[in-house]
Amino acid sequence: MTNSFKSISQFRQDFPILKQDVNGKPLVYLGNGATTQKPQIVIDTLREYYEQDNANVHRGVHTLSARATDAYEGARTKVKNFINAASEKEIIFTRGTTDSINLVASSYGHANIGQGDEILVTAMEHHSNIVPWQMLCQRTGATLKVIPINQRGELLFDEFKQLISERTKLLAIVHVSNALGTINPIEEMITIAHQNGVPVLVDGAQAIAHISVDVQKLDIDFYAFSGHKMFGPTGIGVLYGKQALLDAMPPYQGGGDMISVVSFSGTTYNDLPYKFEAGTPNIAGVIGLGAAIDYLSAIGLDNIAAYEHHLLDVLTKQAQNIDGLRIIGQAEHKTSILSFLIDGAHAADIGELLDQQGIAIRAGHHCAMPVMEFFHINASARASLAFYNNEEDISRFISALNSSLALLR
Ligand code: PLP
Numbered sequence: 189m190t191n192s193f194k195s196i197s198q199f200r201q202d203f204p205i206l207k208q209d210v211n212g213k214p215l216v217y218l219g220n221g222a223t224t225q226k227p228q229i230v231i232d233t234l235r236e237y238y239e240q241d242n243a244n245v246h247r248g249v250h251t252l253s254a255r256a257t258d259a260y261e262g263a264r265t266k267v268k269n270f271i272n273a274a275s276e277k278e279i280i281f282t283r284g285t286t287d288s289i290n291l292v293a294s295s296y297g298h299a300n301i302g303q304g305d306e307i308l309v310t311a312m313e314h315h316s317n318i319v320p321w322q323m324l325c326q327r328t329g330a331t332l333k334v335i336p337i338n339q340r341g342e343l344l345f346d347e348f349k350q351l352i353s354e355r356t357k358l359l360a361i362v363h364v365s366n367a368l369g370t371i372n373p374i375e376e377m378i379t380i381a382h383q384n385g386v387p388v389l390v391d392g393a394q395a396i397a398h399i400s401v402d403v404q405k406l407d408i409d410f411y412a413f414s415g416h417k418m419f420g421p422t423g424i425g426v427l428y429g430k431q432a433l434l435d436a437m438p439p440y441q442g443g444g445d446m447i448s449v450v451s452f453s454g455t456t457y458n459d460l461p462y463k464f465e466a467g468t469p470n471i472a473g474v475i476g477l478g479a480a481i482d483y484l485s486a487i488g489l490d491n492i493a494a495y496e497h498h499l500l501d502v503l504t505k506q507a508q509n510i511d512g513l514r515i516i517g518q519a520e521h522k523t524s525i526l527s528f529l530i531d532g533a534h535a536a537d538i539g540e541l542l543d544q545q546g547i548a549i550r551a552g553h554h555c556a557m558p559v560m561e562f563f564h565i566n567a568s569a570r571a572s573l574a575f576y577n578n579e580e581d582i583s584r585f586i587s588a589l590n591s592s593l594a595l596l597r
Pocket of ligand 1: 222285314316366414
């Protein structure tokens with residue numbers, strides 16, 4: 189391990205939860221695809237907000253409300269800078285990736301997609317980027333089309349080019365697959381989609397903490413992500429949307445904050461981004477997300493990506509030596525996810541036996557049942573890495589896996 193890699197794994201010290209024993213063994217947390225742990229600075233920021241500044245935003249004339257509003261809007265600027273959006277107006281706070289995608293399906297979808305139109309997704313989507321489109325199709329008579337994948341878990345690019353047509357009204361693609369780890373070639377896909385006049389929504393839930401994202405450079409129309417997968421709080425997320433698109437979209441939910449004037453003779457709506465933020469928002473969550481972004485930016489996404497790539501290499505090589513282990517998802521370009529099955533062992537049993545040795549992984553269908561169907565499996569075990577993992581975690585995982593298999597086989 190090089191010195192710079194070593195210094196990245198030192199950030200582990202910032203995560204109090206990682207310092208505990210679970211079932212009598214030091215915790216090895218490899219459930220980062222499901223949710224990430226929180227550094228002390230995020231925990232402190234949430235506590236300080238409730239201890240010192242708690243008030244509603246955008247409405248109070250008093251000092252606490254001004255402080256809460258400044259911190260809330262300050263976090264919006266941090267998000268804007270983090271993904272290089274052109275304006276704060278393009279940053280909508282939501283409950284998470286799922287909520288962001290539902291916002292687009294509901295608002296953009298109903299205004300722009302109808303009978304005979306097509307929405308294009310990939311075969312490796314999370315349910316969050318399938319079901320909202322299926323619901324929209326049911327209501328409008330549009331059709332959902334699916335770009336197939338190969339046995340390595342990569343998109344069939346030629347099929348994508350065949351499927352996109354004048355009927356396509358939206359391309360909705362996952363940036364990084366949570367079930368396979370595949371990084372999709374979104375830049376090339378966006379170029380082709382735009383050549384066909386098709387806007388693109390990217391589900392960035394698994395990418396945002398692992399790959400640096402520049403929405404302007406990539407020319408992304410909508411980008412959705414969750415705070416809890418990037419070391420921030422749960423219940424907070426972001427929808428980035430190009431201002432022109434958001435401006436033209438009708439509101440998603442009605443209520444306080446999203447209006448300009450309300451009267452029984454008619455209501456006018458607020459400007460962006462507030463038009464899409466009805467009701468009291470998750471103020472603490474937003475401010476906590478801002479702290480997580482500061483923290484991540486200080487380490488540097490490119491440093492994180494290089495280190496995690498190294499860790500995934502080590503993990504993959506060691507896992508491949510285990511007799512009967514089959515990796516689900518062997519794309520050329522992957523982030524830090526190892527999805528696998530072992531002959532003669534059920535994924536859930538592997539998960540439980542590892543837990544008894546203090547190792548947390550995810551076992552199941554990963555909310556990606558169509559991916560499971562494609563590989564003719566019901567579930568897989570998944571170890572997913574973050575920058576606070578290290579080679580010691582990998583050795584513990586591999587030796588615990590070997591001892592579990594001795595019991596299972
Ligand atoms: N998309 C992907 C690729 C995911 O991995 C997840 C969560 O696992 C989601 C969407 C949904 O995220 P959330 O549950 O935070 O809304």
